[in-house]
Amino acid sequence: MNQMTLLGELQHLDTRSDENAAARVALEKKLADTSAVQSARAALEQSEKKAHELKAQLRALELETSGLTDKLKQVNERLYSGRITNAKELAGLNADEKMLQRRKSELEDQELALMEQIESAEDAEKGNRAAYAKLAAETNARNEQERTALRDLDASDAELAHKRDSIRAQLSTETLHVYDELRRTKKGRAVVMMKAASCTACGTAVPSGLVSRVRLGNELVSCVNCGRILVP
Ligand SMILES: [Zn+2]
Incomplete structure (x- = not known):
């Protein structure tokens, strides 16, 4: 090969080497970018937290309802025991019973509303979990391809360097x-x-x-x- 042909070949090899370097930068940037998986993870955690909080609220309501039910039972027992004959006292117990019933019914309404909220929160959580799992699997597969592509670039670079050295050795x-x-x-x-x-x-x-x-x-x-x- 004459000098000009060798120079043309050297340029060709160096251009390929430059292209490899640019491809490497792009691949490494992709590998480093975990923002999509991170935001899917954050969305999942957010919905887990929401469902958890709503369930805690429901447990608190259920506890309060159970306490009220006990109280109501005691009031009723006294009311219908036949032991209380004082009219004023009976009227007081009646008023207590009504108040407790009203509060209990309020709590039960709140519980129902909360159960509906929990159901949609759990649906959202399930959806986010599936989306996260899918994205994580896709990202893993893509990362694997990118790592393979990086290894291919390594091999290509080594081959280019070898050829380049041999051509440079023939040039002044x-x-x-x-x-x-x-x-x-x-x-x-x-x-x-x-x-x-x-x-x-x-x-x-x-x-x-x-x-x-x-x-x-x-x-x-x-x-x-x-x-x-x-x-x-
Ligand atoms: Zn020119």
């Missing part, structure tokens, strides 16, 4: 210096094709005197505008 120090400098200053594109007697990087026409020299490929010919090395 001066040529490599020009190439490396252009790679650094021209966004990685040091060597470009000449097509229809123009530079394919910047579009500038190659002066006719240079066109044939580029086609021969025996020497470094730079684009008169962007300075990149032109290859046929």
Whole structure:
């Protein structure tokens, strides 16, 4: 291979290596982004907490109702025991009984309303749990693919580095210096094709005197505008 063909090949390998690096950054960014799973987890925890709180409220109400039921039983026993004959006392017990009944019925209404809320909270919790599990499984599978893709990139990089070393070993120090400098200053594109007697990087026409020299490929010919090395 002549120097220009080697340079073209070197550029090709370095471009692939740059593409690998960009792909690696994108994959690592994806792997690091756990926001979707985290928000699904947060939604699940939120709904678990809500259902838990509502159940605690229901237990408190049930406890209060049970206390009232006991009291009501005692009042009723006294009322109908036949032992109380004092009219005032009987009237008082009657009033207590009514008050306790009213409160008990209020509590029972609240319990019913709470049970409905618990049912929808449990439905929401179930839905969130399923959504979280699905997302976590999908994310795990995708992460596995991404890790495989990263390993493929490692293998590709190793192969590219090996080929690159072998090509660089065949190029002169001066040529490599020009190439490396252009790679650094021209966004990685040091060597470009000449097509229809123009530079394919910047579009500038190659002066006719240079066109044939580029086609021969025996020497470094730079684009008169962007300075990149032109290859046929
Ligand atoms: Zn150019």
